[in-house]
Each structure stands twice: as structure tokens, then as C-alpha cells.
Amino acid sequence: MGDLDLSQGLECPPEINESGFQSCCFDMMDVQQEILRLDDGLDMLVSHNPNTMSCVASLLLSVNKVKKLLNRRQLSDQEFCSTILDVLVEERHVETTGNPPQTNGKPPxxxxxxxxxxxxxxxxxxxxxxxxxxxxxxxxxxxxxxxxxxxxxxxxxxxxxxxxxxxxxxxxxxxxxxxxxxxxxxxxxxxxxxxxxxxxxxxxxxxxxxxxxxxxxxxxxxxxxxxxxxxxxxxxxxxxxxxxxxxxxxxxxxxxxxxxxx
Missing domain, CATH: 2.80.10.50 (Trefoil (Acidic Fibroblast Growth Factor, subunit A))
Structure with missing residues (x-):
């Protein structure tokens, strides 16, 4: 599927961390984990775990939501933890059984x-x-x-x-x-x-x-x-x-x- 550039989902440009890799764009096959510097006092540790594209999209949505909340006002440690829990995106797999009725777009x-x-x-x-x-x-x-x-x-x-x-x-x-x-x-x-x-x-x-x-x-x-x-x-x-x-x-x-x- 190719490498995914996480910087495309963030509002700020990628920064270079102390290991010499770009925080938001690196080779997922070679690097097992990396620290992303999101903001002052806020870092995110990303560990390599081959997941679906929907998992990556959920991660980006959560990160951007946290950044927007942090930009509004300074949060205490307790408020910060509550915010993290609130913005977690839950992924569910829904299975359907049987054949759904064919409506042909018409009311019953x-x-x-x-x-x-x-x-x-x-x-x-x-x-x-x-x-x-x-x-x-x-x-x-x-x-x-x-x-x-x-x-x-x-x-x-x-x-x-x-x-x-x-x-x-x-x-x-x-x-x-x-x-x-x-x-x-x-x-x-x-x-x-x-x-x-x-x-x-x-x-x-x-x-x-x-x-x-x-x-x-x-x-x-x-x-x-x-x-x-x-x-x-x-x-x-x-x-x-x-x-x-x-x-x-x-x-x-x-x-x-x-x-x-x-």
C-alpha cells in the first residue's frame, strides 16, 4: 500500500527529533517506534504495528482534536487525562447476518x-x-x-x-x-x-x-x-x-x- 506520511494529517510542519528522523514521516519497516513532538510539553510515542487504514485515520483524528483543545486554554493534568479519554475513537466491527430485504429504493x-x-x-x-x-x-x-x-x-x-x-x-x-x-x-x-x-x-x-x-x-x-x-x-x-x-x-x-x- 506504500508508506503513509503522517504529516499530511497534521496542521504543523514535521520537525526533526534527536534521532535524526522526521517525526511525522519515516520508514515504518525500519523504525519500530518514534516520538512525535506535537506541542510544548506534549509528545506522542508511535510504535510500529501494522494496522488497517481506518486505525491510522482514527489516530490522526484523535491527535488533531487534542491539539485544538490544547490551543484553547491551558489544561491541568486531570483535565488533560480526561480530554485524552474523551477523544479516543472507538473502532467497531459490525457483522450482519442473513440477506437484507431488497427495497429497490421504494417505501414498503x-x-x-x-x-x-x-x-x-x-x-x-x-x-x-x-x-x-x-x-x-x-x-x-x-x-x-x-x-x-x-x-x-x-x-x-x-x-x-x-x-x-x-x-x-x-x-x-x-x-x-x-x-x-x-x-x-x-x-x-x-x-x-x-x-x-x-x-x-x-x-x-x-x-x-x-x-x-x-x-x-x-x-x-x-x-x-x-x-x-x-x-x-x-x-x-x-x-x-x-x-x-x-x-x-x-x-x-x-x-x-x-x-x-x-
Whole structure:
């Protein structure tokens, strides 16, 4: 890294001490210790100990702070000792564990006090139902008298923290802790029902793992689409065939992506 000239960090020019070396600039490999004459009655003994650049910077900061204090007034021995202790710079190494959430510079999604109970029906009048045996959502074309089988859902709103007008929502099954979630499995976005505590869903970071529970809702002419926040460009959709699972699809797929909320 090269030799460090300590004189660059001091306000006064380097002086020559009795050993013939410059006080603030010497070969650290050859000289094991040296006395630096900082001021009248104040010397500093520097011993060679290969440290990090941050240690050297801390030393220079402390020296300059002591000099400024000494220039203000004459200190007693006790005051001088207290001053030395006060200006010591403490170096700490902070270790972080785990991967910090990726925020992408955006504020987190925050749950707002707005919830809506609803049922969901696609463009083909198929109702979304919850199949507890398979822990799955399916689209059924219910006949007369079967409306009691419709799935009842709860939709919670989230503020996006941005001004782009998007509305983020979280959908759960009424009277349960099961939430719609979208995550990639073998690089394919998959819709599933996942159990989660409501306390863990109050604030959600952009790009964080909990974003899998959020969907952007876009309503036009009473029809609504739900785009995954975790997998942009993928929407909740139903098949053209009856009694098939509800899945994620891209916008150009031959599936129903528009829903009526009743």
C-alpha cells in the first residue's frame, strides 16, 4: 500500500527529533517506534504495528482534536487525562447476518384499514371455490341452487408508497389464515394457498419474500384483473374448461383473467 506520511494529517510542519528522523514521516519497516513532538510539553510515542487504514485515520483524528483543545486554554493534568479519554475513537466491527430485504429504493407496502368481503366469478361465469381436500382454488360453473358453494374471500388493501396509482391487495379465505400467494417454482410462477399470520403481513418490502402475498388490482368496466407483485406480468386466471384449478398466466395466454367481484 506504500508508506503513509503522517504529516499530511497534521496542521504543523514535521520537525526533526534527536534521532535524526522526521517525526511525522519515516520508514515504518525500519523504525519500530518514534516520538512525535506535537506541542510544548506534549509528545506522542508511535510504535510500529501494522494496522488497517481506518486505525491510522482514527489516530490522526484523535491527535488533531487534542491539539485544538490544547490551543484553547491551558489544561491541568486531570483535565488533560480526561480530554485524552474523551477523544479516543472507538473502532467497531459490525457483522450482519442473513440477506437484507431488497427495497429497490421504494417505501414498503403498508396495510390500510380497508377490507372487502366478496366472491369471484370469471368471464365465463365460473365461480371460484375453495377445495379444502386439495387445499386448492378451482373454477366451477355452478348451477341453480349451488350458489352456497361459492368461495367467500376477504380482500385487504395496501398502500404502495408511490404515486403510480396502483392498488395492491391481499386476498384470503374468510374465517381462515389462508392467503393467495404467487411464487416461482422451477422458474414457473405458481398460485397457491399459504397459511400465514396476519401480524407478519402489516408491512411488506418491495422485492422481499412476503411480496408473494400481494397482487395489483386493476378494475375496468366492473371487471378486475389481479397481477402478481412478486412475478410482474403474471395474472390470476382460470381455464376455459370447467372444474379446473385457478392458476397464474401471462397476459397473452388463452385463459380468463377478468373477474367480477360480487
Amino acid at each position: 407496502f403498508q396495510r390500510v384499514n380497508s377490507m372487502k368481503l366478496c366472491t369471484l366469478c370469471d368471464d365465463d361465469d365460473k365461480d371460484i371455490i375453495y377445495d379444502p381436500a386439495k387445499l386448492q382454488l378451482r373454477a366451477f360453473l355452478l348451477k341453480g341452487g349451488q350458489t352456497e358453494h361459492r368461495g367467500n374471500f376477504q380482500m385487504s388493501k395496501y398502500s404502495t408508497g408511490s404515486s403510480d396509482g396502483c392498488q395492491a391487495v391481499m386476498i384470503s379465505i374468510v374465517n381462515s389464515s389462508l392467503y393467495f400467494s404467487c411464487s416461482r417454482q422451477s422458474d414457473q410462477p405458481m398460485l397457491s394457498l399459504e397459511e400465514c399470520s396476519v401480524g407478519d403481513l402489516t408491512s411488506i418490502s418491495h422485492g422481499g419474500s412476503m411480496a408473494r402475498f400481494l397482487f395489483y388490482r386493476n378494475t375496468l368496466c366492473s371487471m378486475t384483473t389481479f397481477q402478481s407483485v412478486n412475478c410482474p406480468g403474471w395474472f390470476i386466471s382460470t381455464s376455459q374448461t370447467d372444474k379446473q384449478p385457478v392458476e397464474m398466466c401471462e397476459q397473452d395466454a388463452c385463459r380468463y383473467m377478468n373477474f367480477k367481484m360480487n
